Amino acid sequence: MAELAFAWPGLPDYAARCIRATIDRCGVPVSVIGTRPGVPIEGMEASLGQAIHWIHGEDGSLTWEKLGLAPPAVLIQGGYHLPAINALGRQCRAAGGKVVLASDQNWTGNMRQRFVDPLLVRKRIKTRFDALFIPGASAQRYYRHMFYPVERTVTGLYGSDPTLFNGGAPLMERPKTFLFVGQFIPRKNVVGLARAFIRFVVDHPDWTLRLCGSGEQRGEIPDHPQILIENFVQPPQLAEMLRKARCLVLPSIEEHWGLVVHEAALTGCALALTNVVGAGDDLARPQNAVLFPPRDEAAIERTLREIAAWDIPRWQTAERISRDLARGFGPTRFADAVDDLVHRLA
Known part of the structure; x- marks a missing residue:
């Protein structure tokens, strides 16, 4: 697997646990960059198993060099609304890397989605990202309506850790x-x-x-x-x-x-x-x-x-x-999806 990086706005604990599954599997350096979540979570770096590069999302001057990192072969980028994360994505592509958009937009079929969003997706996504990492069936349906290539889309973005969420009486x-x-x-x-x-x-x-x-x-x-x-x-x-x-x-x-x-x-x-x-x-x-x-x-x-x-x-x-x-979602499904993405982009 090629060298990886994740840039995740409001990095939550479940994402740290999912990324940990990828780190444990791939055996190559994986850099994790994030802005802090709105609700502080205890033990985030323990869940991840390594240090996190915390950034300010509005810092449009952020560079990989400032983080002490080289641009990765593959960057999984959470959204496209934060200047700092957008800057890292642009620099990654300029250095020859691939950038995957992590998007959770779901299909509701409203007028905006039917008539406005296809234009926005063509402008903001198709030309800037090499693939999509999305949660599941509703997001798949959304991007099919946006005419985004199915072969550049992988599901499994979200999922909680079953070692934490489990059990309970009948x-x-x-x-x-x-x-x-x-x-x-x-x-x-x-x-x-x-x-x-x-x-x-x-x-x-x-x-x-x-x-x-x-x-x-x-x-x-x-x-x-x-x-x-x-x-x-x-x-x-x-x-x-x-x-x-x-x-x-x-x-x-x-x-x-x-x-x-x-x-x-x-x-x-x-x-x-x-x-x-x-x-x-x-x-x-x-x-x-x-x-x-x-x-x-x-x-x-x-x-x-x-x-x-x-x-x-x-x-x-x-x-x-x-x-x-x-059982169909969680860290294992997430790691499978990342592995699939990297092989598709190789």
Whole structure:
């Protein structure tokens, strides 16, 4: 395998663990460059197994030389919005290297995607990047609509570590808990979820809604004795929280993939997702999930009622399907995809 580098905005712990799998496999130097995540994560370099080159994303004057590195043969570049990372990508190509865009854009079929995005992709992506590294089926569909060559596209970008996210009691033995994990912002529609839950819980007083996150809308979430609000937690604590939940609820208005969906599936949770959550194409089936339209509180309430009415065999099936589908993503799949990319670009 040729020498590799990753440039990742807001480098998260799951990415460090996925890159670690690549480092362990390839046996050549792998440089990891990143901007710091919005929520500090403990032990990031321990997860990676080596030092990280932390950078300021707005530094458009950044060079490989300033980092003490030579341009790699292959750079996997996260997005194209940060000047510092764009600068490294340009320099890599100028030195004869290949640059792969890591992109999580998913297909929703709106007017912008149908008529504007094909022009932007042709201008910003096709001429600047040698290949695409994307999460899964929804992103594949998006880039097919953009007329991007299939042979230059590889899936497997996202995935949590099954050595961390695993286990949990059978769903029927867990507390009757719906869990939301994410930012408390309009795009996540957490306020709408809380309002729908309050109507639902009138007839289902034995259920609890647990909200884990932070954000500008925390003060707008209605008070209720069966709505528990907690701050973001570190990955090991999140894994334990998921093991104690029956169902993850993600009512997002927009969600390119949604890593927490994979984390939940690894721990056997059932899924309640809007039909615009990208990970739904990969991890949600009628046997383990209920999908509903975004921006619709009545649909959220109907979904909660439907799931609460499941019998024991249905919960057992949901857990089995979630765990089975989750095995298709994670560090091993990520390392396989990187290996595939490098061989295609050789």
